[in-house]
Amino acid sequence: MASLKDVATLAGVATGTVSRFLNNPEQVHRKTRAKVQQAIEQLNYSPNMLGRNLRRGHTGLVVVIVPAVGDPFYGEVIRGITRVGDHLGLSIHIREARAAGPAQSSDVGDFILSRQAEGIILLGGPSSYDLSEDFLKRTDHPPIVVAAGRASEEYSSFAGVQINNIEASRQLTAYLIGLGHARIGYIRGEPWFRSETDREAGYRLAMREAGHRVEESAVTNGNLTIQGAREATRRLLHVRPRLTAIVCANDEMALGTMAEIRASGLDIPGDISVAGFDNIRYSEIATPPLTTIEQPAQLLGERSLYRLAAAMRDPSSENGIDFVNHRLIVRESTGVAPARNTDR
Amino acid sequence: MASLKDVATLAGVATGTVSRFLNNPEQVHRKTRAKVQQAIEQLNYSPNMLGRNLRRGHTGLVVVIVPAVGDPFYGEVIRGITRVGDHLGLSIHIREARAAGPAQSSDVGDFILSRQAEGIILLGGPSSYDLSEDFLKRTDHPPIVVAAGRASEEYSSFAGVQINNIEASRQLTAYLIGLGHARIGYIRGEPWFRSETDREAGYRLAMREAGHRVEESAVTNGNLTIQGAREATRRLLHVRPRLTAIVCANDEMALGTMAEIRASGLDIPGDISVAGFDNIRYSEIATPPLTTIEQPAQLLGERSLYRLAAAMRDPSSENGIDFVNHRLIVRESTGVAPARNTDR
DNA sequence: TTGTAAGCGTTATCAA
């Protein structure tokens, strides 16, 4: 493959001139420009970014770490990120967090430290999936923004863009309580995602505020998957007296929960109400349509990259949390609590 | 940030020695090893990949171009790819194809030609979304594998891993015909995805084989989205005499189609049967569960990367199409055709 | 086993 030097030789000029042609064409004479242009076309030359980036000392590359590619919610966030990336001239690369779990610390840290990327957006993080402990201890890494997650105390050097998960969850749960529900179950996702401990906290808060007790058998793990949620739901359906509502830490699990409830012959919301989080595109067309908390996904993405870009320019820029508005969307999966059953 | 030279200075050895320590530790004396190790830790050194890759002449980076991040089907394919990537020591980067449409040729080609990536996997492609005409004309690019798409004549220099879309679609349509359906509509996706022209061809083939006429008003565009499919379905519901079945080019659209049919008060499959493609995870829990063609998504991903890796090692390796098996999954969204209505 | 030095493909500085 042709290098800049080859072009220079063929055009009969110095390498510096070709470089100038590439970066500041107006500084090279019309006549020379033509020669260089001609040589470039003849050799099918295109600049080697490795050389360029090495010399320039930056890559214009931002890496987005996503827990699961194929997740409809994160997909929307990423759409927002890439849109801003196009606008700012930044290359966006997406990487799936190691599926192996927290034990296998990821190689993402290495990738960053090795200067191939100049910034990171952690979607839904931070979790030990994303970055190794070693990495987190260091202070000499490029800027990091946590989007749609939760920048917690222990990672306070990260900026964050997110909804107020505690408040959103409290509001959703309070809405159910307002419908007369008292026996409300909760299906959490992976416990190492901090945004979800917040959601669980909001649920507990609303229950406490209403004076309802949370039985620990009514709170269980759904692993963020449809299948996990179905199994979790099966467990919750054994709780007696029967729960009249189930809140899920995201819509994906809520869809699984609804499937399992339907499979068991119960009615939604007649027997049990179900609510989720995220408002993914499948929630609106579910049967029944799912009550959920909408996160402004694309906005989350856009804002994260703007903040990251600011931090890349000025490393000393603030790294507090930027809250965006959520919205309770009431649909038909929630209804008034069924009259108290006397059987069992 | 510390460089290899800094480490060498601090450890009191030559740069070459540090480099050897990094790459062939067994070739350096135990005593020296300790010194270097110590210096590395003290400086928090990690190698700059730009320098290393430039010198070595390769990056170990593979780029996956996906039409839409957040698509559940492609998400599975990517999972297969990343798994093999971990295994082969290749870094997998995902990039979303420019959302702007074919007019805006993408910068992916530049990225590849600039030697940052050593291979490309095109998911669902190739389409003009992915690569510019200029790029496709060139022959000096790194190996390209088309996964879950269709490597057509015009891109015959690409290897492909896919199901036989024509045959799968023919089979699905023939299954409906076997249930007594004769008036079957078709909702295609974006016409520039070649895999979908194949699916439409298979549908037409089955119809022709059964001696059924395809009315052009019964074939329409769904843009690969739920919303697009709903609009398409609204159009199809006006066709008279009424269609008794609708085949969609993917499950995403089929879910939208079912939502619209339900919204219009018709029964699935009582009035209209619906079938899709891909067997995404939401299809099984849809109401009713969706009849579809399963593609072995993870396998598609795994095979693509193996083929790409082979081509990276040996550029002259074959680039034919590697077919994997699809499977018809019959669920409750399809049933026998309703008795011929005399009204209208 | 270690040191020296050339070179990967660029850009940038300094003279000319």
Place this chain on the structure above:
DNA sequence: TTGATAACGCTTACAA
């Protein structure tokens, strides 16, 4: 406006 040359951080003969 252009050319010569050092430098970015690393690897790898080759010599010691």
